[in-house]
Amino acid sequence: MAICPNCGALNQAGSTTCVQCGKPMEVIPSWLELLLARYGETMPTFEGILVKRAPSIAPTEPFTAQRASSSTAQLSTSTELEDEKLLNEIEKLKRSIKEQPAETQQPEETTVSAALPTASKGVDDWLAELRALQEKAALDSTPAMPSEAGALEAAQQAPYEVLPGEEDSSPSPEFLGETTPSESPGITQAGPPAPSIEERLGMLVTPPDTAESVPENSAPEWLRELGLVQPEQPPAPSSGDSVQASETLGPSPVAEADITGEPSGSPPDEEIPDWLKRLIAISSQIPESPPPSEVAEPMQALAHEEAETPPVAEPTPGEPLPDWLRELEAIQTTQLSTTMPPEGEEITPPRFEERATISAEEIFIPPLPKVEEGTVPTAQQEEPSPTVGEEHPAEWLAELEELIERPPTSQPTPFPVEEEVPDWLRELAAEKPEAKTEPQATVAQETPQPEPAELPEWISQLRPTERIAEMPPAEPIATPLEETAPTSGQDVIETLRARLGIPQVPDVEGAEMFHEIVSEPAETTLTPVLEEVEPTPQRNSITVIIWALVFAAILLGIAILSLALLARIQEMLGEVAFQHFLNTPAAAGLVASLEQFRKPITAIRQGDVVLLSIDYTPATAAEMQPLASVVLHDLLERRARVLTVSLQPEGAPLAQRLLDETDRPFPYGKHTLNLGYLPGEAIGVRSLARLPDRQLYAPIGDACQSLGECPGWHDIRGIENVALFIAIADSGDSVRWWIEQLPVLSPNELPLLAAVSAAALPTVRPYLIPASAAPSRLSGLIGGMMATAAYEVYSGRPGRALNMVAAQSAAHLGLVAVALAGIFAGIRSRTGHC
């Protein structure tokens, strides 16, 4: 069904006149159909409007069709007469173009643009064909759209082939690019006839009612403000028609040159092909700019700045748009084209689909304005009506504005749950707003704010005036700084969290830890500072002496107290008590090892040679000297001859001291000799292979420098003449060297005994192996002060070891007490932790 736009009555679809009022039904203007087909859009179905589709070509069909169909009351007879005159002028113009050589020849049936500039055909034929097609189009209502689309696409591409100056034109706004004065020189040098023709053509092509009916939102807001579709302004008295043409065609450098009075080398207007003029007229009839009241000032300012600034920064149609803007355009085009069928999308630039998305409401045809209003369409003077299509650009433009002008601010994070927030944190949170406002306001006033980057003019045009007007006034200075611009990483994190919608989880544990850290170092940091500040007292010699005397007095006091205790301890743990201890089963192991040690000694016969190795140092002499002394006395009492050696440099003098102690009953040189130090450790043991050649540590005159020279020792030819070997060592290494090297040195069964310190006893004990089990030379081992005391008891010669037994026993008891205390302390600490 079709609705009459005049009376609103329902009519049959396809009816040309209204059955109610008798007035003809409105038809879709051919220029709109041409545009839709050109940009690949299918014709929407409009109720109440007769869709009169023009044939694929018919460049003048919109003119005539519009004239034939627009029989509204607003069209006056004078206007029709003027149109007829204009057509005559067109014919004259075409005749003048007739002499020009054709640059391209296109099939007449397929393209419109090819038919117009073809010079081979006469203008009369062309006009005749146009008229025939016009009449045919008036009768034919539904031609095939695909053919139209293809034909109009060819018509779109034709100017690029014809005009040499358009090779480098960008794909952005194409129909504007086609009509850019710089690329079509004929426009810039438009003489007085050219503007009049364009005006008249524009009036013919686009009925004033259609110009009014097409809402401003048919083209997106941003496109209009970008300057790609310039609003038509009233012609200034001084600018003339050329200025009007430039404004109609949008910003172009050449037009600006005209405005500024710069000469241009454009060809005359007669060289403009008709198809180009028609396209110019078609493009000029689309009212898509906001009312002059809104755009007048920015556009005038822009025109003024364009005249001053180089055209590089201008968004000329031939200049490629930024990628982000293209994406935004694509998004906008997709939003706008949702009402359109997908046909022809692949051949249509998405930007111009907006022009084809005119809904039925937007096609409302108001009364045709008067021709005198002419140059300025009525729709451009009216306020833009809010339509559905306008809302989408407003939304994305608002978002774009917010992204550019106002960075995303952090949303107020929810305060932690009441139960999870400690009191101090709640107090801090309560004090925070009052505490933060003033300093930040001061910072906002004092600190120089970073200057915003200068936006290009064409981006500045993106800002809608109504948005600016709706923007709230400037924020007060006391506004927190982080709400306007992120100044720190925390602000960025908060902003991202707010944008991503991540809830802020109250980190109570972390806050407590932070509070603890913040509160504690205040005490700890002060202490070392005080310690550093505190001057250290200078210790002079008097102070050192005083402290040394105090220390000595303390030691003497301890010694005097110990004497009182030692007397009692001596009675309890002394010689007598130790002898009782040796008779108990607890001392069975000690007694057994002692008997095993003394067994080879007791087997020594008078005159046998015993090699005694003194392998300890003065550091351990207090422990080893009693042991060596008791062993030496036991050997000498059995009338053995003792030779002493040492694998350590300090051992030779210590051995000499031992021998000197026994010098009176057993003179040195006769019963004892000191062979001194054997260098080389394990290798030194092998040096005993030349035993008779060993130099004495303490030679006895000139006659006894070596062992072989001393009288009474001539029978010693080697190590094989030694009956017993005893190692008295404070470390296990010396004993091990003897154990490892002596069997190789003396193949016979030379018994080996070891008397070591308590520290070396565990190391040497594994070598105490029964002769039946392994071929080891170590047949006896004793060690420590207790074994020495037991040896003294068994030898019947009480000595220093037996005197130290009481102190040693007291030390043992003390160590046991300390060990038990440590064990209990450890258990208590563990149970306390548990």
Added chain:
Amino acid sequence: MSAETIIAAILTFMIWSYVLGDNPAFRIAEHLLVGTAAGYVVIVAWFHVIQPALHEMWSQPSLATALPFVLCALLVVRKWPSMRPWAAASLALLVGVGSALAIGGTLFGTLWSQVLATASLSLNPADFSGSQMFLTSNFFWQNLAILIGTIGTFCYFAFRVRPGGPLRDLRAALIRFWSGIGLWMIMMTLGAFFANAAMSRFTLLIDRVQWLLGIFGLR
């Protein structure tokens, strides 16, 4: 009281002053001990090693008596890089002879004897004065402790390779069990070492205190 006794007593107190912390008195005594020990070693080496060898070489010149000094001279010339290959001869002799003696003595004096000794340990009751008395024999328990300690220590230092095969779990459990025993054995051994070392040092302290008491007539 002699001067050396007084000096010895003073040096003893200086060393003991370390109980109050590091101080110059302790440092002086410490440096005296180290210096005199090093000086004494040098004197011993000269008078009891180098001088007799020189006297022997001088009195009986031969290759055997001169070779040690040649080797010593080669060690000295090692300071100059061009002569270092010659010094390698001395070093090779020292390292070769020392390694040969050490390896031979270790293999046959320590390792082999220890293996034989451990392998000869008997837990047979018949070897302990009758089948009913072996539980009361110290040697029985001693041998048992040695065996358990040796096996456990070996297992503790066993490579922890993931066992395979059908009995891998049993093997892993055994290794883990004996490793625990070995760990305890090692701990007890180290404890015995520490206790004996402590007793040895207590003996030295007691002797020194008794000596001080003796020289001051307090004992």
